[in-house]
Amino acid sequence: MGETNGRLAIFVPSMAAGGAQRITLKLAGALAERGHATDLVLARARGQFLNEVPGSVRVVDLESTRVLTSLPALARYMRNERPCAMLSVLNYANIVALWARHLAGLRIRVVVSERNTLSYSAQHSARKRTHLLPKMIGRFYPWADGIVAVSNGVADDLARVARIPRETIRVIYNPVVTQELREKVKAPLTHEWFEPGQPPVLLAVGRLAPQKDFQALIHAFAEVRKRRSVRLLVLGEGPERHALEALVKQLGLQQDVCLAGFVPNPYPFMARTSLFVLSSKWEGLPGALIEAMFCGAPVIATDCPSGPQEILANGKYGQLVPVGDVAALANAIEKSLNGARVPPSPSSWLPFEMETVVDQYSALLLGSD
Numbered sequence: 001m002g003e004t005n006g007r008l009a010i011f012v013p014s015m016a017a018g019g020a021q022r023i024t025l026k027l028a029g030a031l032a033e034r035g036h037a038t039d040l041v042l043a044r045a046r047g048q049f050l051n052e053v054p055g056s057v058r059v060v061d062l063e064s065t066r067v068l069t070s071l072p073a074l075a076r077y078m079r080n081e082r083p084c085a086m087l088s089v090l091n092y093a094n095i096v097a098l099w100a101r102h103l104a105g106l107r108i109r110v111v112v113s114e115r116n117t118l119s120y121s122a123q124h125s126a127r128k129r130t131h132l133l134p135k136m137i138g139r140f141y142p143w144a145d146g147i148v149a150v151s152n153g154v155a156d157d158l159a160r161v162a163r164i165p166r167e168t169i170r171v172i173y174n175p176v177v178t179q180e181l182r183e184k185v186k187a188p189l190t191h192e193w194f195e196p197g198q199p200p201v202l203l204a205v206g207r208l209a210p211q212k213d214f215q216a217l218i219h220a221f222a223e224v225r226k227r228r229s230v231r232l233l234v235l236g237e238g239p240e241r242h243a244l245e246a247l248v249k250q251l252g253l254q255q256d257v258c259l260a261g262f263v264p265n266p267y268p269f270m271a272r273t274s275l276f277v278l279s280s281k282w283e284g285l286p287g288a289l290i291e292a293m294f295c296g297a298p299v300i301a302t303d304c305p306s307g308p309q310e311i312l313a314n315g316k317y318g319q320l321v322p323v324g325d326v327a328a329l330a331n332a333i334e335k336s337l338n339g340a341r342v343p344p345s346p347s348s349w350l351p352f353e354m355e356t357v358v359d360q361y362s363a364l365l366l367g368s369d
Contacts, residue, residue, distance in 0.1 A: 018207060027087075234259050
């Protein structure tokens with residue numbers, strides 16, 4: 001087994017628009033700023049966030065069509081570059097990273113990060129192979145030098161579903177509050193809905209996919225719209241676009257609902273919205289909810305597994321509603337719009353500051369923790 005150098009690597013399938021990718025990008029930049037030679041290793045170098053990779057981070061393109069087929073190239077990267085540690089993000093990539101380390105035969109620390117509630121993501125996936133994930137994770141995650149979950153809820157679920165001892169799983173929150181966020185929120189916003197005298201705007205941010213349950217949000221919005229003037233803006237792209245557009249048309253909401261697609265900087269919208277709504281069926285640690293709180297938006301979230309309850313301190317920093325309960329969501333929206341909309345206090349987002357999180361990851365990757 002060969003020797004390694006001081007380089008750190010982060011392995012992720014691509015830079016496609018998504019919460020995990022956005023957080024990975026921030027973490028890579030922060031590690032590089034601390035003086036670590038940092039590689040962002042991608043199964044395939046593509047995606048909306050690719051042009052946001054800081055110059056201090058080296059992009060390594062394995063040029064693979066799928067995560068699984070990147071295994072030989074990832075093993076070659078390990079043998080050629082010999083990083084001292086690799087953080088892998090997203091469960092398929094985690095398994096491939098562990099296999100690649102075994103294939104490369106090197107003393108490389110591999111830390112795997114679980115980003116979502118495994119039981120829900122496996123259960124609701126349309127891909128049959130995803131249903132095998134809990135068994136594969138239970139078999140191969142113990143090979144890792146560290147297992148990280150992004151919330152206590154994710155950690156508890158991972159331990160139960162994959163039958164991994166809970167004490168071997170460490171919780172490290174995502175580095176959501178960064179200097180980049182502080183700067184980007186100051187950008188001007190020219191959207192006509194936010195001009196003076198316009199009706200209040202509800203904001204949702206996320207991939208247009210079943211997990212986010214924008215269907216329930218649109219139905220709840222329709223109920224609120226019957227009683228008052230209000231608009232709904234959804235930032236994100238995904239496979240449910242056509243179905244959501246059809247629902248908006250069916251409910252006659254074309255003038256009041258905008259599915260705006262992917263927006264590189266959603267933070268000025270968060271700073272100016274009347275209310276931020278997270279309607280998900282399940283999550284890991286929803287970064288958009290934390291970002292909205294930092295930007296000063298009053299928030300409502302479903303009490304889904306996992307993350308919102310931890311983030312909102314059981315309702316202290318925002319309203320929690322049952323998953324999929326359209327009436328409860330509509331009532332919570334009306335309650336917020338009709339009352340004093342008090343933004344969350346700074347204490348709500350302090351646990352998710354970059355400095356705190358990078359300290360924890362650095363110690364874990366370098367073996368000093």
